[in-house]
Amino acid sequence: MSPNRYDAIVVGAGMAGLQALHKLQSLNLTVKVVERLPDVGGTWLTNNYPGAMSDTESYMYRFFWDKEDLYTYPWPNRYLTQPEILAYIRHVVAKHGMRPHIQFNTEVTGASWDDSAKEWRVNTSTGEHFRGRYFFPCLGILSKPVFPDIPGIDGFQGALTHSSQWDPELDLSGKRVGIIGCGATGIQIITAIAPQVASLISFQRTPQYSVPAGNAPISSQQRAWINIHYDELINQIWESMAGFGFIENPRPTMSVSAEEREYIFEMLWQYGSGMHFMMGGFGDFVIDPVANEEVCKFIRKKISQIVKDPEKARNLMPTEFYARRPVCDSGYYDACNRDNVQIVNCRDTPIVAITASGVRMSDGKEYELDALIIATGFDAFDGGFSSFPIRGRDGKLLMDCWRERPKTYLGIACADFPNMFMLTGPLSPFGNIPAIIHGTSWPIFELINKNEQREDNHVVEATHEAQSEWVELCDKCSEGNLIQKTKSWLNGGNVKGEPGATRLYLGGFKGYKAFVSGMIENDYRGFRFM
Numbered sequence: 313m314s315p316n317r318y319d320a321i322v323v324g325a326g327m328a329g330l331q332a333l334h335k336l337q338s339l340n341l342t343v344k345v346v347e348r349l350p351d352v353g354g355t356w357l358t359n360n361y362p363g364a365m366s367d368t369e370s371y372m373y374r375f376f377w378d379k380e381d382l383y384t385y386p387w388p389n390r391y392l393t394q395p396e397i398l399a400y401i402r403h404v405v406a407k408h409g410m411r412p413h414i415q416f417n418t419e420v421t422g423a424s425w426d427d428s429a430k431e432w433r434v435n436t437s438t439g440e441h442f443r444g445r446y447f448f449p450c451l452g453i454l455s456k457p458v459f460p461d462i463p464g465i466d467g468f469q470g471a472l473t474h475s476s477q478w479d480p481e482l483d484l485s486g487k488r489v490g491i492i493g494c495g496a497t498g499i500q501i502i503t504a505i506a507p508q509v510a511s512l513i514s515f516q517r518t519p520q521y522s523v524p525a526g527n528a529p530i531s532s533q534q535r536a537w538i539n540i541h542y543d544e545l546i547n548q549i550w551e552s553m554a555g556f557g558f559i560e561n562p563r564p565t566m567s568v569s570a571e572e573r574e575y576i577f578e579m580l581w582q583y584g585s586g587m588h589f590m591m592g593g594f595g596d597f598v599i600d601p602v603a604n605e606e607v608c609k610f611i612r613k614k615i616s617q618i619v620k621d622p623e624k625a626r627n628l629m630p631t632e633f634y635a636r637r638p639v640c641d642s643g644y645y646d647a648c649n650r651d652n653v654q655i656v657n658c659r660d661t662p663i664v665a666i667t668a669s670g671v672r673m674s675d676g677k678e679y680e681l682d683a684l685i686i687a688t689g690f691d692a693f694d695g696g697f698s699s700f701p702i703r704g705r706d707g708k709l710l711m712d713c714w715r716e717r718p719k720t721y722l723g724i725a726c727a728d729f730p731n732m733f734m735l736t737g738p739l740s741p742f743g744n745i746p747a748i749i750h751g752t753s754w755p756i757f758e759l760i761n762k763n764e765q766r767e768d769n770h771v772v773e774a775t776h777e778a779q780s781e782w783v784e785l786c787d788k789c790s791e792g793n794l795i796q797k798t799k800s801w802l803n804g805g806n807v808k809g810e811p812g813a814t815r816l817y818l819g820g821f822k823g824y825k826a827f828v829s830g831m832i833e834n835d836y837r838g839f840r841f842m
């Protein structure tokens with residue numbers, strides 16, 4: 313095999329790319345991973361802002377294939393901080409000798425399918441060309457930052473940083489700091505930096521419903537229990553909606569008395585975790601608007617109890633459905649109570665300009681700032697796929713095929729893009745990202761395994777019919793779902809201004825498992841082997 317020819321080319325060395333590397337190597341295939349960053353970790357390498365933390369229980373934020381690691385790798389708390397996740401990823405890479413297979417500081421500039429050679433050609437910023445029979449664009453669900461379209465943003469003379477491009481040298485202590493955006497990221501940053509900065513102005517367009525994370529040390533007894541039950545916890549992903557490591561409760565919110573409901577809400581609040589709060593006590597917050605309003609009222613009441621200043625409480629009060637990706641925090645509303653923290657309502661009074669020295673509002677008011685943090689999120693799911701042209705059969709451009717909406721079969725493959733596989737592609741199941749990677753790996757590597765055992769060209773491709781059926785099924789599953797109606801990165805509404813077509817399969821891992829089993833049993837229905 314010539315030096316630049318591999319069985320598979322993987323783009324990206326985040327968790328999905330590393331999973332692809334591991335699985336491909338387990339099939340004895342040769343792999344080249346190309347990564348634009350100087351190290352592994354992907355999203356977890358770049359999102360190193362203060363307070364960055366996962367809100368998935370530590371035991372479920374793992375690669376599930378290294379049993380020894382599952383039982384022995386230490387994690388001190390219920391959740392992992394960004395440095396802990398990065399250390400874990402680096403540990404896995406070192407332990408499994410992955411680094412020599414990864415070429416860092418190399419940006420892919422284009423990838424195209426060569427049908428005569430039955431292989432992918434991948435060009436890079438270093439001028440190198442790689443060829444591979446399989447192509448894995450593992451580009452990250454949350455990798456393309458969104459910047460607000462506010463005039464003057466380039467002319468700000470203070471320090472300006474997007475949360476996902478954080479400069480570790482940035483020292484905010486004693487500074488006048490502004491932050492635009494109050495999603496999971498904004499909330500983590502505000503909570504972390506409020507005690508350090510001279511003043512903090514949080515510009516909020518849509519205040520969020522945030523519940524306590526309930527982060528706490530994990531005792532040796534808890535760890536022992538998890539270790540004993542690890543196999544069950546991992547298998548439970550396939551019985552779950554979202555694979556976060558707890559049993560989701562199907563109980564309808566209105567099936568219990570008002571007193572019982574209040575009691576359960578309070579228990580959920582005390583227990584902590586946004587995901588558990590949304591799915592651990594009741595099963596219909598995102599299905600039934602009446603149930604949704606009940607939980608909204610509870611969280612609003614909590615906000616008004618914690619936040620002392622009525623004006624601040626008003627500005628922090630969410631009004632939309634509780635149907636974005638749920639947010640949890642480690643003392644956010646308490647941080648907002650601080651005298652040095654101001655909440656500016658930029659829905660009623662929008663930001664009209666970023667000036668050389670700060671932010672100007674529509675009523676003419678200006679806020680002078682030394683630093684401005686842009687925590688405005690990501691062009692999620694398909695956004696990362698626009699970073700270089702991907703051309704399939706007959707030179708078809710992936711982003712042209714997805715112009716109307718991203719379309720895939722099972723979230724893993726696209727018609728007209730032979731031998732291309734995604735582990736966190738659009739229309740994969742909604743849920744815990746390591747669980748998605750685990751879940752989509754199953755059909756992908758079943759397909760590759762079968763493909764490798766065949767005698768001919770080793771080409772496998774999703775059919776247009778199967779892809780259309782999957783898109784239709786995803787639409788059906790999201791019909792009437794409040795997640796789909798509420799503007800957020802889960803439906804592309806954060807970029808387009810309005811919710812677009814669904815980016816998710818909302819039938820749960822259980823539904824996904826049933827579908828994939830049927831697909832495999834029916835001779836890989838929906839895939840053509842050539």
Ligand code: NA7
Pocket residue numbers: 454460461462492493494495496497498515516517518637658663687688689690800801806
């Ligand atoms: P999110 O959740 O998409 O939040 C982005 C925030 O930025 C949100 O509050 C937006 O308000 C705000 N935003 C965006 N543009 C503007 C402008 N122009 N003016 C004011 N405010 C603006 O991104 P995150 O990074 O917090 O979280 C993404 C995921 O990463 C998270 O769910 C975890 O899974 C990890 P809006 O709501 O659009 O009014």
